[in-house]
Amino acid sequence: MTIKGSVFHIIHGSFVDGYGIRTTVFLKGCPLKCIWCCNPEGQAFNQELKVIAADCNGCGNCVSACPHGAIQLEKEQDDIRLDVDRKLCTNCGKCIDVCYTNALSFFGKDYTVDELFNIIQKDAIFYRSSEGGVTIGGGEATWQPEFTLALIRKCKENYIHTAVDTCGYVTSADGRQALAEADLILFDLKGMDSQQHLKNTGAPNEIILENLKNLNDLGKEIIIRVPVIPGYTDSQQNLTATAAFLATLKSVARVDILPVHQFGKVKYSQIGMEYKLVDIQLIPQERQEQIKMLFESYGLNAQIGG
Ligand code: SF4
Ligand code: SF4
Known part of the structure; x- marks a missing residue:
């Protein structure tokens, strides 16, 4: 049977989902339900x-x-x-x-691997000129594990660099294999305390931390993404624990600090979901710099945004 993937968005010419110029494909369905999610249309698996x-x-x-x-x-x-x-x-x-x-x-629209690859391939000239490639995100790409793995293999056969943006809550063998075969991992780390993680995202973090350690042991190149959401993930205790943990991992190439934003707000009303961050305060530049310095003080290569 031909494998199909459900895709809800494709961005051509992205500069923020890995290195160089990238085409980012967003797959539907995610095991987490983060309160601050900026792609709520990616949470459900169905159209x-x-x-x-x-x-x-x-x-x-x-x-x-x-x-x-x-x-x-x-x-x-x-x-x-x-x-x-x-x-x-x-x-x-x-x-x-x-x-x-x-x-x-x-x-949400279904594509075969070949159909999606034909779209991706049209941007190949930009990947070659910028050392870019394809990023597969979502939703959580590894929860369409067979499709994501097949797409990564197809890209690699054609010498296209692959990255997966993952929340780390990966439970299937094919999902883990997809991460193992991708060239670059963008790994979202949303909190070190499992109970708080459960409250914020709907899932505890043990599986996530385990998967991150395993990817580190495989020597994968990993960019960590740390969302900083006031009242949810921005405590000094959490950020310090995150930095201390990451400092023990040898494969972390960079830590991207992602201050809260409200870009996804409009999409909540489009799918009839409630937006919960209406009254959130944006993080002042000075505080963002302090957080960056905290990560740097642990020997990590940190940047704001990514
Ligand atoms: S609003 Fe009615 S017609 Fe439209 S998708 Fe829903 S059930 Fe179908
Ligand atoms: S009423 Fe509005 S949403 Fe419904 S068919 Fe007409 S234009 Fe479209």
Whole structure:
């Protein structure tokens, strides 16, 4: 049977997901549910209805097409209000077929490895000129393990550099093999205290730390990504424990400190999820520099952003 992967986004010309110019593909489905997630459309494994209410012209086609009565439309002069009851919606897509303004679409599209590789390959000239390549992220790429492994092998057969951006919660043999065969690992480390990690992400961190140690033992090149989220991961205790742990790993090439941002906010309303960081305070530059210096004081190569 042909393996297919569910992809919700492809970025061409990324400079932040590894070295050089990269094409980043985002696979659907993640075992974690981080409170600060900036790709909430990547959490569910299934396709999800995406609603851009601002593009709706109020024609009402979708209301008639929905077999489950999941869509409510209210019009008052120029004011159009479109709501989807996600408890009733089965993501059947019938409303998308009759929406001519593209206010409705899906997050998530299936590709075979060859189909996705053909898209990736079009950017090959940029990889060669910049020592870039392909980054597979998500969601959590290793939770589509066979697809991710096959895509990595296909890229490597064609001399394209591969990176995987992982949350580290990898439980399958093929998922671990995908990490072992990738050229570069971008590893998100979201907290050293397992109970706090569970509260913040929905999963404890033992498997994550174990996988990171194993990748280190394999000698993989690893870039660590540390999200700094006020009230969740930014305590001095957590950051110090993170730096002390990373200082024991020989394969960590760099630590990217990722201050909280709100770029993903708009996507929450598009899929009917609640955004929980509405009142979050952004981190002042001075504090960001202090955190960078903390990691450097442990002998680590740290940068802000990445
Ligand atoms: S995807 Fe299907 S069930 Fe969901 S709102 Fe559209 S027509 Fe209704
Ligand atoms: S079909 Fe599209 S444009 Fe028409 S009411 Fe539904 S979402 Fe709006």
